[in-house]
Amino acid sequence: MHIRKFFLLATILCSVCSLNAQRHEQLLETGWKFHKGEANGAETISFNDSQWESVCIPHDWAIYGPFDRNNDLQNVAITQNLEKQASVKTGRTGGLPYVGVGWYRTRFDADPDKKTTLVFDGAMSEARVYVNGKEACFWPFGYNSFHCDITELLHKEGKDNVLAVRLENRPQSSRWYPGAGLYRNVHLITAEKIHVPVWGTQITTPHVANDYASVCLRTSLQNAGKEEITIETEILDPNGKRVSFKKNSGRINHRQPFTQNFIVENPQLWSPETPFLYQAVSKIYANGELTDTYTTRFGIRSIEFVADKGFFLNGQHRKFQGVCNHHDLGPLGAAINVSALRHQLTLLKDMGCDAIRTAHNMPAPELVRLCDEMGFMMMIEPFDEWDIAKCENGYHRYFNEWAEKDMVNMLRQYRNNPCVVMWSIGNEVPTQCSSEGYKVAKFLQDICHREDPTRPVTCGMDQVSCVLDNGFAAMLDIPGFNYRAHRYEEAYQRLPQNLVLGSETSSTVSSRGVYKFPAERKADAKYEDHQSSSYDLEYCSWSNIPDIDFALADDYQWTLGQFVWTGFDYLGEPSPYDTDAWPNHSSMFGIIDLASLPKDRYYLYRSVWNKQAETLHILPHWNWEGREGKEVPVFVYTNYPTAELFINGKSYGKQTKNNQSVENRYRLMWHNAIYEPGEVKVVAYDEHGTAKAEKIIRTAGKPHHIELVSSRQSLTADGKELAYVTVRVVDKDGNLCPTDMRLVKFKVKGAGSYKASANGDPTCLDLFHLPQMHAFNGMLTTIVQSGKEAGVLELQVTAKGLKSGKIQIEVK
Incomplete structure (x- = not known):
């Protein structure tokens, strides 16, 4: 039996300790000027930007629209979708105006006697950074974090330095909405001459056990020369108590990192x-003088991938219950917001999700930090293209020169984070079928092994025949397959790893609150309303329903689990309505829609994944005027094995999960249910036949008023925190009116402001930032943001013909 062990712990960003005067870090958030379009001379000190727009960073210039069919039309054949002929793709990148040039300018002060570095967490894209009229650096890949040493470019007195950034997004440079601008944070770091550089530490845990763990810290230093160096390091536990300490002295030999080893007794192990x-x-x-203080956050845990047996975390066998996510935040666009990320992860955690794949791009550091804190394992993935193109102006243009630089930045930035358990080197790259493709894969995998020998490497492969025959899949640490579930067993038998990872699964499509009859399995189903059915039986031609992936995880130890495409809907890729199908402009793959509202499918996953909570969910809604006396199938998603359906008191009998079909293993279904207005009740029973839970839905009457439910009861007065308020159109008894589509308007008063709204309708062209939005099947979400002063934020919601709603949120 071949066993490969990977022991690691980890850390988050080389975060800075503010308790000393040697090192200082600040976010460059305010005081920026922005201009869309070329601006000759904008990099110079004397350029007049007074007429430019004032913005705060992070900033996404394209999310404000307008939506337009002609934004980035692409006449292409999507080979990974099995297409043979080119066709016009509408909405493929979200129908938003992300293409073009944008300029940003600001001013800053910095101590000219210290080393000064700019760190960009991401800039979309082809970033040219200028300081005081001189180019500091160029970094083409919009998803990668990068840094520039600007010490020699500062004014002598250090005051009023001019920072200018030119960005350009080319047409046909993406397969989804990439965002535009300085959409992630910008940091200014000053340090003494001898200091720890950006991402300059590496922590590993060579031994992890319940009684003790060994911790190895390697610290890189810049400009140490032949100086006598002493490093004092204390290890603090999760409560801030010192649990280990070392003081070591020496010189930096041949530019090797300074190494320290520690023992942590009775460690508290990281897990989800x-x-x-x-x-x-x-x-x-340095020579007895304190020159830097540097804090590395990490976790202690072990990971192990065992042939034939699967994945073990801290010695415990488990399957990945993961989702893939693109980086956009729905109505907020690509501009990073910690509060929005936390809201997404909270929803996923309740569903039972324990892992995130950053498909198909390097993540924001805030996401990785939150996954550390909230307990999500991560597969971090950098590329959707290698040297062979998918998009005319995609990453292939830069791969040969920049791939290693991009990989090194990613690996050094995140190799200390405990949440990261594997690296992916690519997604469905055409190179996988090249006769020399394995060489490119080995090149990237070797970089991972060099920079981080503690984690395995995978790749999302969709061309199974190619990669099984040409050695590509056999060379990887972990073979990852995108869909093609029917070939898992063949891959297991043929590959030496004797493990298979569902690196991308399902691609089931659905529109929240939309149901199509009959309720049956369909590939690439299309309808006149450009929606997909929430009976969760429709999928794309290359994919399958969720139940198949559940069964593979349950039935075979050697399957490692899955990463579902996708956790959340995202802007762009509106399959199956992507070919000349405007106004569709957002995906339907999400378990949760673009408005952060769970679809029915959420409860199917929750019923299987969340072992700690009770789940009992009924679909569809029960407002079917005109279908009286006709069949309206009723599905139930529950963690209980049996349930009984009642319609207006009449029993339709009990259903028990069974092996008659893969759907019957995970769903309870009454295909013969007959619609009549009134009450649908479901009673769930445990394995002993004891009634354990009950759920009722009712036919809604005439729409009467607006009901508001906030995700947060209070917000911090930092001008950044968000509350997601669910807006529901209900009848006089509080029943959701599931077919209401009326326009809803918003007004915010007091200690906060209106941020954005969304309704989850992939065909809706309402602009997110305007204080109005049409309801979609009776619901939508509006997002409000705290101010910088304490008080009460009041949201008022109105709609013609309805009693208005009001909610207050404390800001403190």
Whole structure:
């Protein structure tokens, strides 16, 4: 039996300790000017930007629209979707105006006697950075974090330095909405001459056990030369208590990192259920003088991939219950927001999700930090293209020169984070079928092994025949397959790893609150209303229903679990309505829609994945005027094995999960249910036949008033925190009116502001930032943002013909 063990712990960003004067970090958030379009001379000190728009960073210039069919039309054949002929793709990148040039300018002060570095968490894209009229650096890949040493470009007195950034998004450079602009944070770091560089530490845990763990810290230093270096490092536990300490002295030999080893007794191990985090606080002395203090956050845990047996975390066998996500935040666009990310992860955690794949791009550091804190394992993935193109102006233009630089930045930035358990080197790359493709894969995998020998490497492969025959899949640490579930067993038998990962699964499509008859399995189903059915039986031609992936995880130890496409709907890729099918412009793959509202499918996954909670969910809604006396199938998603259906008191009998079909293993279905207005009740029973739960839905009457439910009861007065308010059109008794589509308007008063709204309708062209939005099947979401002063934020919601709604949120 071949066993490969990967022991690691990890950390988050080389975060900075603010308790000393040697190092200082600040976010460059305010005081920026923005201009869309070329601006000759905008990099110079004397350029007049007074007429430019004032913005705060992070900023996505394209999310404000307008939506337009002609934005980035692409006449292409999508080979990974099995297309043979080119056709006009509408809405493929969201129908938003992301293409073009944008300029940003700001001013800053920095100590000219210290080393000064700019760190960009991401800039979309082809970033040219200028300081005081001189180019500091160029970085083409919009998803990668990068940094520039600008010490020699500062004014002598250090005051009023001019920072200018030129960005350009080319047409046909993406397969989804990439966002535009300085959409992630910009950091200014000043440090003494001898200091720890950006991402300059690496922590590993060579031994992990319940009684003790060994911790190895490697610290890189810049400009140490032949100086005598002393590093004092204390390890702090999750409560801030010192649990280990070392003081070591020496010289940096041949530019090798300074190494320290520690023992942590009775460690608190990191896992999704127990996301314990430690800190290593290092003080660096050169010839006895303190020159830097550097804090590395990490976790202690072990990972192990065992042939034939699967994945083990801290010695415990488990399957990945993961989702893939693109980086956009729905109505907020690509501009990063911690509060929005936390809201998404909270919903996924309740569903039972324990892992995130950053498809198909490098993540924002805020997401990785939250996954550390909230307990999500991560597969971080950098590329959707290698050297062979998918998009005319895609990453292939830069791959040969930039791939290693991009990989090194990603690996050094995130190799200390405990949440990261594997690296992916690509997604469905055409190179996988090239006779020399395995060489490119080996090149990337070797970089991962060099920079981080503690984690395995995978790749999302969709061309199974190619990769099984040409050696591509056999060379990877972990073979990852996108769909093609029917070939898992063949791959297991033929590949030496004797493991298979569902690196991308399902691609079931649905529109929240939309149901089509009959309720049956369909590939590439299309309808006049451009929606997909929430009976969760429709999928794309290359994919399948969720039940098949559940069964593979349940039936075979050697399957590692799955990463569902996708956790959330995202802007762009509106399959199956992507070919000349405007106004569709957002995906329907999401388990949760673009408005952060769970679809029915959410409860199917929850019923299987969340072992700690009770799930009992009924679909569809029960307002079917004109279908009286006709069949309206009723499905139930529950963690209980049996349930009984009643319509207006009449029993339709009990259903028990069974092996008659893969759907019957995970769903309870009454295809013969007859519609009559009134009450639908379901009673769930445990394996002993004891009634354990009950759920009722009713036919809604005339729409009467607006009901509001906020995700947060209070917000921090930092001008950044968000509350997601669910808006429901209900009858006088509070029943959701599931077919209401009326226009809803918003007004915010007091200690906050209106941010955006969304309704989850992939065909809706309402602009997110305007204080109005049409309901979609009786619901939508509006997002409000705290101000910077304490008080009460009041949201008022009105709609013609309805009693208005009001909600207050404390800001403190």
